[in-house]
Amino acid sequence: MNRTLVLNASYEPLAVISSRRALLLVLNGKAAMLVEGTSRIRSASMDVAEPDVVLLRQYIHVPRRTIPLTRRAVLEMYDYTCAYCFRPGNTLDHVVPRARGGTNTWDNVVVACLRCNNKKADRLLSELGWRLPFDLREPAPNTATLISKRWREPGWDEYTAPWKHFPAELAG
Numbered sequence: 739m740n741r742t743l744v745l746n747a748s749y750e751p752l753a754v755i756s757s758r759r760a761l762l763l764v765l766n767g768k769a770a771m772l773v774e775g776t777s778r779i780r781s782a783s784m785d786v787a788e789p790d791v792v793l794l795r796q797y798i799h800v801p802r803r804t805i806p807l808t809r810r811a812v813l814e815m816y817d818y819t820c821a822y823c824f825r826p827g828n829t830l831d832h833v834v835p836r837a838r839g840g841t842n843t844w845d846n847v848v849v850a851c852l853r854c855n856n857k858k859a860d861r862l863l864s865e866l867g868w869r870l871p872f873d874l875r876e877p878a879p880n881t882a883t884l885i886s887k888r889w890r891e892p893g894w895d896e897y898t899a900p901w902k903h904f905p906a907e908l909a910g
């Protein structure tokens with residue numbers, strides 16, 4: 739059975755459900771088809787593209803739980819990708835270094851490769867002329883589940899891993 743990524747009206751990932759269920763949401767007007775899949779769902783009365791990503795028309799309020807900031811969670815959240823050069827990385831970097839008062843929080847921690855991490859050391863991005871091409875924030879409520887690989891589909895990266903879509907030349 740094929741799966742469909744459901745985005746909240748805010749475009750935050752909300753759930754992964756079967757494509758047939760997702761199609762019902764679209765047919766009932768509860769969701770909009772955002773990305774069509776390659777296969778089709780056929781029945782006696784219809785022949786439609788299977789939804790790959792759908793967007794809920796109404797925002798569903800999800801209680802915001804704090805997602806513990808662990809090394810593994812950060813690495814998986816950013817898919818082991820260096821925030822500065824977009825090559826594979828497996829070290830954590832405090833954007834504002836701890837020695838300079840940076841906090842150990844989701845809005846200050848990224849993945850870095852060893853090379854960038856060494857280059858950056860205890861300096862601020864402004865001192866290096868580097869910048870982050872995405873906003874740092876705590877993962878959306880369901881991202882904790884999302885980042886476990888079972889939910890990952892390459893075609894969903896735009897919604898689940900937006901940092902991957904920035905050009906590498908931004909890096910220092």
Ligand SMILES: [Zn+2]
Nearest residue numbers: 820823851854
């Ligand atoms: Zn790097």
